[in-house]
Amino acid sequence: MINQTIPSYHITSPKVYYAQFRALSLFWLLIGILTFSYLHKNYQVSIQQAQNSLDTDIEYLGLQVSQEFEAIRKIILNIRKDIKYFNPQELQKNFELINSSVPSIRTLSLMNAQGEVVASSRLFLLGKKFDYRDYFKYAKTLFEENRQEFYLSTPFKTILDIYTSTISIALGKDNHFSYVIVATLDPLYFYKNTIEFLKTKDILFQFKHSSGAEIFSTYPNHLISSQNENRDTQDFKVLSHNDLISSTFDIKLQWLENNYSIQLLQPKSKILSSWYKTSLQLISVFITTLIFSAAILFYFQKNRKKQDLLIKQFYQNLIHQNTRLKTATSAANLGAWELNLKEGTLSWDEKMHQIYGSSEQEFTGHYDTWRRYVHPDDVSRIENLIEEALIKKRGFQSQFRIINKNKETHHIRVAANCLFSTNGNLLSLVGINEDISLIKESQLKKEEAEATLQATFDCAAVGMGIVNLEGRFLRVNQALCDFFGFNEENLLKQTLESLTYAEDLLQDQDLRSKRAFLNQRINQYTTEKRYYHKAGHLVWGLTSFVNIANQNTGIRYFIVQISDITQHKKDLIFLQEQKALFDEVISKLPASIIYVDTNLYCQNYNTSAKKLFAHTLTEGTHLYQVCKDLYACQDEIKLALNGHHSTTNLLLHQQKFDIHFIPYQSEGSFKGLAMIISELP
Numbered sequence: 001m002i003n004q005t006i007p008s009y010h011i012t013s014p015k016v017y018y019a020q021f022r023a024l025s026l027f028w029l030l031i032g033i034l035t036f037s038y039l040h041k042n043y044q045v046s047i048q049q050a051q052n053s054l055d056t057d058i059e060y061l062g063l064q065v066s067q068e069f070e071a072i073r074k075i076i077l078n079i080r081k082d083i084k085y086f087n088p089q090e091l092q093k094n095f096e097l098i099n100s101s102v103p104s105i106r107t108l109s110l111m112n113a114q115g116e117v118v119a120s121s122r123l124f125l126l127g128k129k130f131d132y133r134d135y136f137k138y139a140k141t142l143f144e145e146n147r148q149e150f151y152l153s154t155p156f157k158t159i160l161d162i163y164t165s166t167i168s169i170a171l172g173k174d175n176h177f178s179y180v181i182v183a184t185l186d187p188l189y190f191y192k193n194t195i196e197f198l199k200t201k202d203i204l205f206q207f208k209h210s211s212g213a214e215i216f217s218t219y220p221n222h223l224i225s226s227q228n229e230n231r232d233t234q235d236f237k238v239l240s241h242n243d244l245i246s247s248t249f250d251i252k253l254q255w256l257e258n259n260y261s262i263q264l265l266q267p268k269s270k271i272l273s274s275w276y277k278t279s280l281q282l283i284s285v286f287i288t289t290l291i292f293s294a295a296i297l298f299y300f301q302k303n304r305k306k307q308d309l310l311i312k313q314f315y316q317n318l319i320h321q322n323t324r325l326k327t328a329t330s331a332a333n334l335g336a337w338e339l340n341l342k343e344g345t346l347s348w349d350e351k352m353h354q355i356y357g358s359s360e361q362e363f364t365g366h367y368d369t370w371r372r373y374v375h376p377d378d379v380s381r382i383e384n385l386i387e388e389a390l391i392k393k394r395g396f397q398s399q400f401r402i403i404n405k406n407k408e409t410h411h412i413r414v415a416a417n418c419l420f421s422t423n424g425n426l427l428s429l430v431g432i433n434e435d436i437s438l439i440k441e442s443q444l445k446k447e448e449a450e451a452t453l454q455a456t457f458d459c460a461a462v463g464m465g466i467v468n469l470e471g472r473f474l475r476v477n478q479a480l481c482d483f484f485g486f487n488e489e490n491l492l493k494q495t496l497e498s499l500t501y502a503e504d505l506l507q508d509q510d511l512r513s514k515r516a517f518l519n520q521r522i523n524q525y526t527t528e529k530r531y532y533h534k535a536g537h538l539v540w541g542l543t544s545f546v547n548i549a550n551q552n553t554g555i556r557y558f559i560v561q562i563s564d565i566t567q568h569k570k571d572l573i574f575l576q577e578q579k580a581l582f583d584e585v586i587s588k589l590p591a592s593i594i595y596v597d598t599n600l601y602c603q604n605y606n607t608s609a610k611k612l613f614a615h616t617l618t619e620g621t622h623l624y625q626v627c628k629d630l631y632a633c634q635d636e637i638k639l640a641l642n643g644h645h646s647t648t649n650l651l652l653h654q655q656k657f658d659i660h661f662i663p664y665q666s667e668g669s670f671k672g673l674a675m676i677i678s679e680l681p
Contacts, residue, residue, distance in 0.1 A: 028290050058262060060197070061262055082094070107120060110180070143170040168183065203264050206263045335354070358405055377401070395417035397416075461479055466558070484534060524547070525544075594626075657678065658679075
């Protein structure tokens with residue numbers, strides 16, 4: 001619930017009223033600008049609506065004419081099929097029958113290959129300026145050029161001195177011209193249809209052939225009122241292009257070589273007559289309202305107390321509206337619903353439909369409509385909450401699942417409250433729904449991640465702990481407790497520095513890494529340290545530090561991992577001691593010992609070897625450069641390089657020596673040869 005305190009109100013001074021008067025003047029100036037903007041926009045809309053209406057009318061008329069043409073074409077095709085089954089007398093009767101049943105055809109005629117009229121329904125009505133012979137020659141010439149059937153259309157004037165048109169088909173057999181079927185259109189038919197359709201509109205209708213001939217034009221209102229056809233276009237000739245709106249429809253038939261077009265013209269003055277009237281009324285209302293507002297303001301200046309009371313009431317209403325606005329704003333992205341208990345209907349807002357994936361057309365407003373969306377496992381629980389809220393007349397909050405239209409499961413948070421009448425009767429249950437599926441999914445992922453992290457932390461074979469900035473353990477696993485010899489409770493009382501060997505805390509390299517780590521120049525570092533065990537002895541640990549930080553607060557704590565490397569360190573010290581002992585023994589042997597790699601470069605030697613080859617033996621020197629006499633041992637050397645022990649005798653420095661070539665390995669791979677040179681007696 002939102003509580004809003006209304007601030008104290010003070011009576012306004014005369015200066016404020018003058019400021020209000022100026023503000024009101026600016027307001028009405030703005031209203032005037034908006035009014036004239038609206039009139040201008042309405043003017044454009046009126047023109048556009050008239051243009052759209054004209055486009056619709058012409059499309060309707062154009063489709064009618066196109067359909068008539070298609071009907072005439074079908075009639076001609078039927079005649080073409082039936083010609084071979086009829087004699088001229090039967091054709092004449094058939095033509096007259098078709099002519100009388102199809103009002104759009106003036107006359108039907110059939111001409112043979114010699115240009116003779118075989119049959120005609122109304123031969124006496126042919127145009128006085130239309131010569132069938134010339135028409136026949138034209139059709140025959142086109143057929144011989146194309147060698148196939150084709151349609152032809154030609155405009156001409158009838159004996160009534162009005163334009164009409166023909167639709168013909170030239171036919172042939174074995175690529176030879178045979179005859180022509182001619183259908184003459186009746187312009188009066190189109191006159192009547194056009195006038196009937198346009199009789200309530202001031203529109204000029206023009207019907208033209210693609211050759212440019214105007215078959216007819218009509219202005220229905222003038223034709224009906226005065227029967228004066230000469231007035232059809234007179235009113236339009238004096239108007240400029242800017243004073244007219246027009247629309248054209250091209251009748252394009254794929255089977256017909258020549259096309260037709262119709263055009264509708266309408267003067268803007270006829271269209272805008274109602275707009276002028278509306279504009280005058282609106283301007284009159286504006287001026288009247290402006291004068292009335294000025295009178296009211298003047299009256300308010302004389303009655304300040306009453307005006308202040310009205311303004312205060314207005315201010316309170318404004319605060320109330322602002323409160324409702326804040327309530328609606330706080331419910332942004334929440335679906336609102338209401339269960340009307342009296343009528344038993346359920347109403348949803350647009351957001352509710354979005355949450356449930358339904359449309360307003362599908363929603364019936366019944367309680368069962370909502371119930372079908374609820375997950376079967378949650379229906380009983382949520383219905384019990386609603387029933388309890390209605391019985392106890394109090395609100396409730398809960399969560400449940402729905403299965404939307406796309407069969408997807410969503411988690412919904414619901415909050416509802418009871419709405420009462422002034423006499424305390426329960427009217428309805430109102431509430432909101434919020435889709436919290438993403439929050440639920442995030443919570444599940446977080447819980448899974450925490451469970452995984454906890455299992456990894458607790459079951460890790462490596463000692464792990466979380467340390468705060470003071471170095472105190474916040475959390476440890478069992479492996480870390482085993483490493484230090486403490487149980488978890490006692491280890492949490494220790495600090496990492498108190499368990500670290502004092503000399504290792506002062507190592508230069510470790511101190512540099514620690515400073516960089518604390519200054520966040522590096523996120524982690526690893527070092528080897530000695531630690532005090534609970535039993536009193538030292539243990540070695542390979543320690544890794546990782547800082548956990550964020551941009552706002554910096555480092556929050558550290559994650560420490562310690563691997564027990566005590567035995568490794570002991571083994572390493574033992575090996576170093578053994579190697580030192582071995583090197584000391586080798587160096588004191590009377591035999592000369594030289595180690596060479598697989599390419600026969602010297603790697604190491606003892607004191608006796610240095611004395612024997614005093615001037616030439618150095619590390620990195622090739623064996624044959626040490627002593628050229630060793631060339632005589634190439635076969636034995638090759639044998640040793642192949643992994644076999646070999647022995648030979650050789651004369652060096654006028655003294656005979658016994659030489660053993662022994663292959664040696666390191667870390668499981670062949671590294672080179674060991675040469676043992678012993679002086680023979």
